[in-house]
Amino acid sequence: MTINIPDGVAYELVDSLRGGHLLLIQDYTFSRTNRSSRLWFCSSKLSSQCKAKVKLSNDKVVSHNLEHNHPPPRYFKTREGTLVKL
Numbered sequence: 001m002t003i004n005i006p007d008g009v010a011y012e013l014v015d016s017l018r019g020g021h022l023l024l025i026q027d028y029t030f031s032r033t034n035r036s037s038r039l040w041f042c043s044s045k046l047s048s049q050c051k052a053k054v055k056l057s058n059d060k061v062v063s064h065n066l067e068h069n070h071p072p073p074r075y076f077k078t079r080e081g082t083l084v085k086l
């Protein structure tokens, strides 16, 4: 099995309104199914059946699929850094 380790994928960790975290990559948001998971799925996974996902390990992106089948979500970032979807 070949493990492809891409580098240079910048992401931002932001607070979501519900008290969890969101991952922000290239204007797209990702969320994870539970707190211990390293896999982050596109926030539009269910609504758009988007297959984009990111795997984190030690705060680094170790694998990713950043091909979305939809435009980036529109959001607003509060002064506290919380992301609010419009």
Ligand SMILES: [Zn+2]
Pocket (backbone or CB within 6 Å): 028, 042, 043, 044, 045, 050, 051, 052, 067, 068, 069, 070
């Ligand atoms: Zn997506």
